[in-house]
Amino acid sequence: MSAATDPAVDPAAATARSTYREALREALREALRADERVFLMGEDVGRYGGCFAVSLGLLEEFGPERVRDTPLSESAFVGAGIGAALGGLRPIVEIMTVNFSLLALDQILNNAATLSHMSGGQLAVPLVIRMTTGAGRQLAAQHSHSLEGWYAHIPGLRVVAPATVADARGMLAPALASPDPVLVFEHAGLYATEGDAGGAAVGLDGAAVRRAGTDVSLVTYGGMLPTALAAAEHLAGEGTSAEVVDLRSLRPLDEDTVLASVRRTHRLVVVDEGWRSGSLAAEVAARVAEHAFYDLDAPPERVCSAEVPVPYAVHLERAALPAVDDVVAAARRTVG
Amino acid sequence: MTAPVDVRRTLLHEMVRIRRFEERCVELYSTERIRGFMHLCIGEEAVAVGVLGALAPEDAVVSTYREHGHALARGVPMTSILAEMFGRASGCSRGRGGSMHLFDAARRFYGGNAIVGGGLPVATGLALADALAGRSAVTACLFGDGAVAEGEFHECLNLAALWRLPVVFCCENNRYAMGTALEREHAQTDLALRAAAYGMPAWPVDGMDVQAVAAAAERAVTGVRAGSGPCFLELRTYRFRAHSMYDPDRYRDRAEVARWKDRDPVDRWRDLLVADGDLDEDGWARIVADVDEEIEQAVAAAEAAPVEPVEELTRFVYAEPS
Incomplete structure (x- = not known):
């Protein structure tokens, strides 16, 4: 494993200033443009523009088939992401926050994380699940969890936490290219931070x-x-x-x-x-x-x-x- | 309308195959060749054969931990199923799944899921993938009456109906969620009625009659494939055996079990074929002999198969480069 390129010390990678939120959106836009198998689904990702405005404008650009508003049914739409990945698509599922991911924990742990091994390597689940995490906004106990460590406990999952604008921009493409389920944790306190977006895909593994x-x-x-x-x-x-x-x-x-x-x-x-x-x-x-x-x-x-x-x-x-x-x-x- | 003689005999042959395979599994369990949890579908063979027989090779199947019959009826080789239950490298899940987790990607058999209701979201997503890719495949999702009490049932029927996804939800209602009787777990025991509330065609079927199941499944699959959205079949059946090999079966009245055994789907269908002149003593003996030969070959192959080397333990946790 190698340490990732840090745009702060590598001027060649620093190409554009943006917010963390805009960088995530640009990464989604690029992914939707690059591969017709990619689609985004979750609660209020379409008309509302995403609870944290990450997907704002993507419905208008890509249409309701590829930017899909789901009912409030985390287990169903996360599991549907798993099934769609098994069926050859490259779903990006947005769970509004990590707090609600608990309603989909069975699907994440018992299906996404196990199907490859439990099927003797016959199946792969190339699924990306994005979710907001963290406290700091006076939202009290049920809206302030940091459960990254729980998910990092589970073999079969890949778990990433982009902390910079460049990682927000560059981690989605390699996550989608991974044949394994990748959980992306976006801290709510980072959405408005500014930095150099870079633009190149970054590795998923290195610190x-x-x-x-x-x-x-x-x-x-x-x-x-x-x-x-x-x-x-x-x-x-x-x-x-x-x-x-x-x-x-x-x-x-x-x-x-x-x-x-x-x-x-x-x-x-x-x-x-x-x-x-x-x-x-x-x-x-x-x-x-x-x-x-x-x-x-x-x-x-x-x-x-x-x-x-x-x-x-x-x-x-x-x-x-x-x-x-x-x-x-x-x-x-x-x-x- | 009566099906051709060869089709009728095939239905019988497939049910006998499942029945005798599982009876042999009981022996193999008692001699500790098979371990872990094992759930038998003896009594429910008409559901497996009728539903799976209505599918095309491009269709997908999501099943439960009581899935030996579904896997066999889907065409997953008996040798690979039994080798899996023996924990061998030639098992259909390379010894990592066992009885509850049979997988066969080539036949789009997406497993044995051991969490009640856990397969419904996956089936919904498989159907979404087929629909978005413009394929005409349907996904058959099998689950029990216990799953109807789970949130996933309600979330997924709503989602599939909302998005008009090609799923046939097949509820194998054997009247017991493990040891809890239908009327002790559901305020409304008419399960088709509840599915219909989500805006899809839903109807009950005599799950002890293979011809009725086959006809209903054919109708359901045809409609779903044509793009009419999901549908729901409540297949009313009964398991003759206990929930699992650990279950002392204290919660059922013997007389109730006996009443259902009078409607044994294998015996009824065989007797009907005999009465119609489509089967004679020799024909029946041939079916049994053919099935037993296949079973004994599978047992011998599983006994002889190597175990997965322990060095391979951590393989497949993440996808391997092909």
Whole structure:
């Protein structure tokens, strides 16, 4: 596995400024144009333009056969995506948010993830499922989940979390080209972020070093990348050089890039919006402990969400989620 | 209208094949050649033979964990089915599925799904793919009366009807969801009525009469293939055996089982052919002998087949380059 090209350090890849939302839309547009087997379906993806306006305008451009509004029936339309993939199409299913994906969990786990293996390799499910994830908008417990780690637990799935505009633009094409089911987690807090869209497809597998550093590795993904970068900036002001690793792919994990970073910095802080117990952060920390134990100069730290259902009130929600100060404090403990 | 003699005999032959195959499976289970969960369709053979016989090779099939009969009637080779139940490399799922997960992509047999209701969304999507690609194939989706209580039933009938997808929803109503009787699980036990509420043709069929099932399935498939949208068949049948090999069958009245056995679909059809002069003693003996020979060959082949090497354990979790 190789680290992905980072447009921030590769000017050749930086071609256009856009928002994360526009980059996702452009990727969808390109996919629908490039392959007539591709279609998009989900709740309110058509006339409404997508709950987060990602698919705005695509119905007008591609018509109702290829931009399909579905009834509120997550199990049916996610499963229909699986069936359509088995039938030779390349569906992109949008689940409005990860919270509603629980209504389709049987289809994702018992069908999408198992059919290839359970059929002895006869079947493949080339399906892309996009969903919004994360907290931070005072939407309370049922609309604020970060369950990427749950899905990354499941063999048979590929799970990616584009954290930059370039990844939002470039991950869809390789996801569609994959013969396996790919889950794409789009953090709600990222839709309005701006950056260089690049335009080229990026790999699905590799992690990326978003900021080079020498004293501590901040390993993160998705919606926590801006938090980790802000913490690194703050730490730089204190004379601590933090490296920021964006996992990008949560299954498979690019262990090599993480381990290489820790071997440079000798300290690890994992920043994960999921709950700590049984988290993706736990997996990263365990792998570092297994494979780079003697490279560590301090115990690994984890900065995760408080183990409570995410509350509504702004001060409580802020207290529940990993903040820049929490990451800075954890990094300080490791360099202590 | 009476079908030609050879068609009538074929229907009998196929039902006997399923019946005797499963009776042999019971023996093989008791000697631990087959393990895991095993669900038998003995008593329900007319549904398998009648429904699957109405399909064309390009059509798709989605089934349940009680699918030996469906797979056999679809033409999945008995040798590969039995080898699968033995956990062998030559099994139709290379030993990874077992009795509940028989797959045959070449015959568009998309498995044995062991989550009640879990196959309906997949069937709906297969039909969507055929419709969007402009193919005239239909998808037959088989499930039990228990699935009608699941959300997937309601979500998928609505979706398929809304999008006019080519699915024949085939409810194999054997009156029990595992141990729970139909009237103890459904406020409205007229299942066809409930399907009709989603805006599709739906009607009950005597699932113990292979001729009635074949005629209904033919009518359903023809209509769906012509583009009229999905339809629903409630195939009223009964399993003579327990739910699974683990089931002590405490919840059914013996007299009820006996009443249904009086309507045994295999015996009824054989007796009708004899009465009509389409079958004699020799003809019947030939069918049984042919079936038994096929079964014993399949058993011998499964016994002799190699197991999947354990080094192959993690293959196929992700698609392999072809």
